Amino acid sequence: MTTRPWPLRVGPLLLRDATEPDIEALLAFRNDPAVQRFLIATTVDPEKFRGNWLAKPSSTTDFSCVAEADGQVVAIGFLEIVDGMGQPGVPTGTDGMVGYIVDPQYAGRGYATHLAKGLLTAAFDHLGLRRATAGCYADNAASARVLEKAGMRREQHGVEDSWHAELGWVDGYTYALLDREWRATHE
Ligand SMILES: CC(C)(COP(=O)(O)OP(=O)(O)OC[C@H]1O[C@@H](n2cnc3c(N)ncnc32)[C@H](O)[C@@H]1OP(=O)(O)O)[C@@H](O)C(=O)NCCC(=O)NCCS
Structure with missing residues (x-):
């Protein structure tokens, strides 16, 4: 069975599996309308969310985690094989x-x-994956910037490929990185 990549320190963050005491805090920002935009x-339904997160540590394909800074949970990370x-x-x-x-x-x-x-460190260095992808709405400029700062390559601009509840069909971006590209900059 694949061992979990967590805990993992990256910059100021500690990435780790979620535990029961985290769930209310995660739900509070996960269901914030500004975050959902x-x-x-x-x-998300709170009970399904709780069940999903508490099941992740025993999953062999879902390596999603929480990120802590100075002892506070500050973010959720998703990583699925x-x-x-x-x-x-x-x-x-x-x-x-x-x-x-x-x-x-x-x-x-x-x-x-x-x-x-x-998440890329976990995907390539720990899980030995071949390729990682991430998507975002083209209007989510902060997220596109994050993926570029993380070293991912924009390889698709999907024209009106993504449905948005308020805006209708809008553009989306797909970013990707290969294991060999990761290694070229991290070894
Ligand atoms: C998008 C999100 C992940 C950014 O998180 P964050 O911790 O603030 O990101 P970082 O500080 O690492 O980097 C943000 C970058 O985007 C830039 N940025 C922020 N708002 C921006 C905007 N409106 N237009 C362009 N760039 C923007 C910042 O300046 C920064 O880039 P820089 O370091 O070159 O200055 C966060 O706001 C979030 O979780 N949003 C809601 C959920 C979401 O959209 N998730 C992603 C789904 S694909």
Whole structure:
């Protein structure tokens, strides 16, 4: 069984599995309307959210975590192992999808960038994945900047490929990074 990459220190952050006492704080900012503006899944059901998060430490594909700074939970990081696409024989479980949500009271301190780097460290150095991807609405300029600061490459600008509850069909970006590109800058 794959061991979890956590705990992992990255810059000022400690990335670790969520535990029961974290859940209320996570829910408070996860369901903040300002935070949801550019999330694909908007409001989450508190009981499903609790169950999902408490199950993650025993998952073999979901390595999502929380980020702590100075003992406070400041962000959620998402890291899921997925299959790449291809013809029969394609190896499975080779790719990672990353994402993040920062508690707005801690925004603008570089935490999302450190967290994204920590998720990539886990994906490549710990889980041995081949490729990592992340997506954002094109209008989410702060998130696109975070992915670029983390070293990811914008490889798709999807024209009106993403549904937004208020804006309708809008543009989305996909960012990616290969293991060999990561190694070229981290060894
Ligand atoms: C987007 C988000 C992750 C940013 O978190 P953060 O911790 O503030 O990010 P960082 O401080 O690491 O970096 C933010 C960068 O975006 C820039 N930025 C912030 N707002 C911006 C804007 N409106 N336009 C352009 N750039 C912007 C900052 O200046 C900074 O770049 P810099 O270091 O070059 O100056 C956070 O606001 C968030 O969680 N939002 C809600 C959930 C969300 O959208 N998640 C991502 C879904 S894809």
